Amino acid sequence: MARVIVDVMLKPEILDPQGQAIARALPRLGFAGVSAVRQGKRFEIELDGPADESALADVRKMAETLLANTVIEDYVVRVEG
Amino acid sequence: MARVIVDVMLKPEILDPQGQAIARALPRLGFAGVSAVRQGKRFEIELDGPADESALADVRKMAETLLANTVIEDYVVRVEG
Amino acid sequence: MSAARVGIVTFPGTLDDQDAARAVRLAGAEAVPLWHADHDLNGVDAVFLPGGFSYGDYLRCGAISRFAPLMDELIPAALAGLPVLGTCNGFQILCEAHLLPGALTRNASLHYICRDQRLRVESDRTAWTHDFAAGQEIVLPVKHGEGRYVASDETLAELEADGRVVFRYLGNPNGSLNDIAGITNEAGNVVGLMPHPEHAVEDLVGAPSTDGRAFFTSILRKLVNS
Amino acid sequence: MSADSVKRAGVTPDEAMPFAELGMKRDEYEKVKEILGRRPTGSELAIYSVMWSEHCSYKSSKVHLRQFATKAPKSEALLVGMGENAGVVDIGDGWAATFKIESHNHPSYVEPHQGAATGVGGIVRDIMSMGARPIAVMDALRFGGAHQPDTKRVLPGVVEGISSYGNCLGLPNIGGEVVFDPCYIGNPLVNALCVGLLRKDQIKLATAPGPGNKVVLFGASTGPDGIGGASVLASATFEDESQAKRPAVQVGDPFMEKLLIECCLELYAADVVVGIQDLGAAGVSCATTELAAKGTGGMHVDLNLVPLRDPSLRPEEILMSESQERMMAVVTPSDIPAFMAICEKWDVPAVVIGEVTDTGRLVMTWDGEVIVDIPPGTAADDGPVYERPYHEPVGQPALNADTPDRLERPDNLRAALLQLLGSPNLASKEWVTSQYDRYVRSNTVLAQPADAGMLRISEVMAGAEPTTRGIALATDGNGRYAKLDPYAGAQLALAEAYRNVAVTGAKPLAVTNCLNFGSPEDPEVMWQFAEAVRGLADACKILGVPVTGGNVSFYNQTGSTAIHPTPVVGVLGVIDDVAKRVPSGFTSEGLRVALLGE
């Protein structure tokens, strides 16, 4: 049993209204010193078996075709550890 | 300029309908070997200055009061490195 | 002559399939229910992907539905010229399936919005818009939380240059780039838009307009003439 | 680790049970012992404590609510009255409507989005369990002052919760209320109404008749949602400290609920359901005891068969779990394959967990041992009933003596008018209503900004014979009026909802109500409650509309300060021809304007 993490973020050129709304709210809440916020998704994938190369290849394919929409999003796959 | 990451996930005992729907869909898409999926949020916070103790304390407070809903979510703050 | 047959697809979580079928019937065509889990288009002459929250809109709107068995049949058929209309969630599915370029993202306001929306018809050259006049202003309801159309600069430039922007918002409700409400593919047989023509076909219910009727008369005329 | 069994209870009669932690009074606990002739097991205590809670047993309100029945006007239209999951009304041409309003106040304060969302989910399942297709929702909301800080947290979350859940189900939102008053700070009110449609001869009831019939649990799996109290029990009996308290917020899965709706309708159409009950606040405890009590009197359930989201749940916790999107059905053995096939088509998990018996006992097992063995009616129907003391609030005469005559007359009417128009309670509610889908399924004849919502019914279900008929619905309530005079305040709420329905051209037929009050243990609050119920029952009699159901929400208070008494009243009417509905607003220039009434 292993856990693989997939982080999915909007591509830098795509507007992120959620991140912007947070960044705008921060000064009002008394937080200074933040220049930008971006909001994305984090997936925790629990595998039945070990996170070997073949399992990771599967997760990468899953990220590419399902978890991320590569028209607007980038993704990173990594093993928790 | 430093980047701090805040990962926000539903607490383990809280139902995650999105993660469940994804997990149920995977076998139909030809992905076997995944026992569970949980979906959370990932925030990338760009700081004006360095990620020193005081800045991190600020981000932790931000996570606690704004980024996470601590009634149902846990969060982890870490410096991207 | 047998009536034109328009397939109406139901995914788990589809909501507007009844309305879509009614709109098709009111126009004089036959509405044929299509089930997401079947590998079968039932020989229909055109397909309507109606709105809703397929798979609860979980992950991304349309992301899971795009892998339905029915889509395995629909994608090649659309590429071969079958007329396909996707509204709201149907539009999102068409983008996720790459039958249309770009993507639909969270409204800039971050809120779901339901309102009667003014639009301009930019193209009457698609299978679904012949009965409109280019430049015509119409009112259709919009109701969505993720309707903000985005695409790369090159894609946007291409859409504009080729006249593939089919509808534009007059008073942008969601922050869509170039005020885009609906687009078509290069061949003009696949059209996707966020507003809901099927909620604007009767005087008694729905939006205060019957502007949606022209979608269904357009496709009927095309099918009957071909 | 084995569970506390009936056998074990027999040999450890003096073991202390944590009834007080579960909100049970000592005399209530003694009554349980008397019923069983022994101490209850942990699981039995779990069942009695939730079933005898204020929320499920109506123990403080019952003696007053009876007036809705005793004073009820004769009504030809009433098909199912109070006491079932929701009332059912004959609306003509073979059609029936079922509707009910329910509160989800406290959860919406703790977690506004999920609290409000699961409030919608719960009332929709009530309507489904009557055999109906849910066709619309409404929401009556009360928040603290618009400028009070906590309102900023609560209001957007509540509206988002109702919006995301209701929109995802494809139920048009056809009306409601948004009212701000500082008395609701810390105690927002979230009252959700659902209306459903069915053929008159297809009403389903919560009953488990026919020994040998199977008990099926279907929908979402069971997790530790809302079982703070139960974990005390699960650990206390066994001195097991590892079972930390798990007070978890209920989270809704609207997609699962949408699948459940379509699945149930297909099950009804296939005629494979003998009895059905939704799983509400008291979960498996409530569904099993109520179904068994209304059937042939007995049921056997193997709790190990309940599908779990968290495999570490103890039987006590399973019994008290408030996990959402679950239903329980009674099915004849020969229909089980057809039943399961329909569930599979809709991706709805379903499991047979037991069987109907004629023993008169509800028996549950865990790991092969009997952990529950009770007469189900004692939990479902024979809960404690209180005649709580009440008296007029000490300050009531002074409050009423303080009339508007004391106020200065403004000399600048324009400024006064502008101030009124700018007040949050009169301002446009579009920020809220634009987040709700009012068009879905294209049957909405009237919705915001109309005073009442209206739906046509002919197109709701495919294949039904056409009818021109429609239904109209409105909800109203005014806590300030009710505070000044709860008797008249409740009547005014009814009168307003009744008028709102009538002006659309529909004939009011039936009433539902949600009674939001402070603590019934406060005699002044109890007086407000008694007066409001008396007022509503009297007014229903005069107007000729019966109360078909509703909900009581007590303990809406912070410390000793209660909210204004807030009875919210919903009225359902029928119109013979929806095309003749009367919209509100001036439709063209040059029309005459007439004022009717005093």
Ligand SMILES: Nc1ncnc2c1ncn2[C@@H]1O[C@H](COP(=O)(O)OP(=O)(O)O)[C@@H](O)[C@H]1O
């Ligand atoms: N919480 C709500 N949910 C749905 N509709 C609402 C809600 N609040 C107000 N509305 C609708 O908005 C419209 C205007 O409401 P309101 O300003 O309270 O008018 P009125 O005082 O005439 O009832 C009405 O149609 C009402 O049903």
